Amino acid sequence: MNPLDATRGMMDGLGTEANVCVKCGSRSIGLCAPLDVAALDDMSGESERLSLDPRDAIFHQGDAARYVYTLTEGMARMTRVLPDGRQSVIGFRFAGDLLGFTPGAEHAFGAEMLTRGTVCRLDRRRLEQLFRRYPVLERRFLDLCVKELAASQDHILALGRFNAEERVAAFLVSLAEAQERRGRPGPVFDLPATRADIGEFLGLTLETVSRAISAFRKRNWIRLHGHSGIELTDRESLIGLGSGEGSCAA
Amino acid sequence: MNPLDATRGMMDGLGTEANVCVKCGSRSIGLCAPLDVAALDDMSGESERLSLDPRDAIFHQGDAARYVYTLTEGMARMTRVLPDGRQSVIGFRFAGDLLGFTPGAEHAFGAEMLTRGTVCRLDRRRLEQLFRRYPVLERRFLDLCVKELAASQDHILALGRFNAEERVAAFLVSLAEAQERRGRPGPVFDLPATRADIGEFLGLTLETVSRAISAFRKRNWIRLHGHSGIELTDRESLIGLGSGEGSCAA
DNA sequence: CGGACCCTTGACTAGTCTCAAGCTAGGTGG
DNA sequence: CCACCTAGCTTGAGACTAGTCAAGGGTCCG
Numbered sequence: 172m173n174p175l176d177a178t179r180g181m182m183d184g185l186g187t188e189a190n191v192c193v194k195c196g197s198r199s200i201g202l203c204a205p206l207d208v209a210a211l212d213d214m215s216g217e218s219e220r221l222s223l224d225p226r227d228a229i230f231h232q233g234d235a236a237r238y239v240y241t242l243t244e245g246m247a248r249m250t251r252v253l254p255d256g257r258q259s260v261i262g263f264r265f266a267g268d269l270l271g272f273t274p275g276a277e278h279a280f281g282a283e284m285l286t287r288g289t290v291c292r293l294d295r296r297r298l299e300q301l302f303r304r305y306p307v308l309e310r311r312f313l314d315l316c317v318k319e320l321a322a323s324q325d326h327i328l329a330l331g332r333f334n335a336e337e338r339v340a341a342f343l344v345s346l347a348e349a350q351e352r353r354g355r356p357g358p359v360f361d362l363p364a365t366r367a368d369i370g371e372f373l374g375l376t377l378e379t380v381s382r383a384i385s386a387f388r389k390r391n392w393i394r395l396h397g398h399s400g401i402e403l404t405d406r407e408s409l410i411g412l413g414s415g416e417g418s419c420a421a
Numbered sequence: 422m423n424p425l426d427a428t429r430g431m432m433d434g435l436g437t438e439a440n441v442c443v444k445c446g447s448r449s450i451g452l453c454a455p456l457d458v459a460a461l462d463d464m465s466g467e468s469e470r471l472s473l474d475p476r477d478a479i480f481h482q483g484d485a486a487r488y489v490y491t492l493t494e495g496m497a498r499m500t501r502v503l504p505d506g507r508q509s510v511i512g513f514r515f516a517g518d519l520l521g522f523t524p525g526a527e528h529a530f531g532a533e534m535l536t537r538g539t540v541c542r543l544d545r546r547r548l549e550q551l552f553r554r555y556p557v558l559e560r561r562f563l564d565l566c567v568k569e570l571a572a573s574q575d576h577i578l579a580l581g582r583f584n585a586e587e588r589v590a591a592f593l594v595s596l597a598e599a600q601e602r603r604g605r606p607g608p609v610f611d612l613p614a615t616r617a618d619i620g621e622f623l624g625l626t627l628e629t630v631s632r633a634i635s636a637f638r639k640r641n642w643i644r645l646h647g648h649s650g651i652e653l654t655d656r657e658s659l660i661g662l663g664s665g666e667g668s669c670a671a
Numbered sequence: 672c673g674g675a676c677c678c679t680t681g682a683c684t685a686g687t688c689t690c691a692a693g694c695t696a697g698g699t700g701g
Numbered sequence: 702c703c704a705c706c707t708a709g710c711t712t713g714a715g716a717c718t719a720g721t722c723a724a725g726g727g728t729c730c731g
Contacts, residue, residue, distance in 0.1 A: 253582065253664075253666075254664065255665050259582050261577060273567055273571075275567075275571075280574065302560075309556075310552075314524050317522070317523055317524050319570055320566060323574065324530065328501050328511070330580035330581055330624060331509045331580055331624030332509050334718075335719065365678090372581075376719075376720055378679085378680085378722095379719055379720075381680085382679085384678095385678095385679070398676095414503075584687090585686080615710090616709075616710065616711095625687080626687075628712085631711055631712085634711095648709070
């Protein structure tokens, strides 16, 4: 398991059930999976589908948390801003992932699209009703949440203990794994996040991310295809660097 | 709200109900709070109380996750180890906090006592039964988990964007708040974590932590009382430094 | 084709780590 | 009760990683 796995979506590892969310029309992996058809109908009754462009906000930090979102198409980032303007990317989300679920009154972070895409939003009070009607759904959320927590702890470990190249290597590997889990096996995959996004996620500057990527390129570990395509040509080396088997060998 | 709040326990902010866990004998704030007396009886029927010394492990990373623990007395740290031996403190836990809950088969991190103390452990299969019998308990866990997740994200932000003094300031303030929430209002509070523990939590070396603490002492922001007592004499300054209102003012 | 945005690379700086030495507090045993 | 002993803390000097500032180049879109 990759120690830097915060690009893992909330829906990962929850089986391959592929019930179709009536309103979204997309495979709503995970969230709806344990529900029967009546429940799905119930659920999509009040959900809305929205199309978004790159850089569009799905919701802002501090917004009233009225809705819960499912990213049905595209890739998004979650960001948190400090009072002085410094900001950090908390994580990324892919098609099929859940977004913005909180028991609090406000969203603790913002979410923006990196690519063109669509989200399906469900009123939160409606979700609470669904929890009461279908208790299994609540259990699903608990499992998701604990997995997400484990991913955050991996990220904490990476931020606290990995150097720049280790962080970038771990990020690239986890990005590749995330896309493969979502059924894109090709050797070339999408990297819609800019160097600045990656840097804000990894606690680095965009220049440092760029230098790490250039170093990998020079070692023939990766190959770039245009601005948003990347291929891992020596994944073993990247995994070795990015999984904490590095310098301080025990 | 302090951005570095990963010292906030899983039980925080869940009201002040103070039902007494029959077996533990301690105020089991939070977890048992929504349950009636019959449920409490039920719950404590198979729980065991253990006394532990400083440095004793509560459980190890990789152990089968047979039990869920409540720290009833003392302070503990949660640690994660990389293949090469580098380790990181993921967070701290105080009296009243929950520890080791996971839907996975193994504990993803280890937990060790920092002080002498006691834990109350409950068989996990028993907990699953309790979830079925008292659905409100499951909701409680979900709320705890989401709060914990928010705390992790704050920690990620601090690790990615704060410099050494900002991290240490944020840590000291959150430690003070955690102890006050648990009813120790005194100006002097416990700091049972060593400089090395703090450093591993904050992604710093023990020397850097020591230098930051010395700097605060010279500015009369804090006063040390022996090896494990600390007093925040100028909390405003610490909060200012530790909440991200710093250098890069917008 | 033009422009905007993003990426790359270089030179220099600053912050943190590393290594090392000495100190202090608190506990232990005589 | 006191001296010793150990673990943890402090401080310093130098090395090194990553940040900052700046200039130039590539890619993609309209």
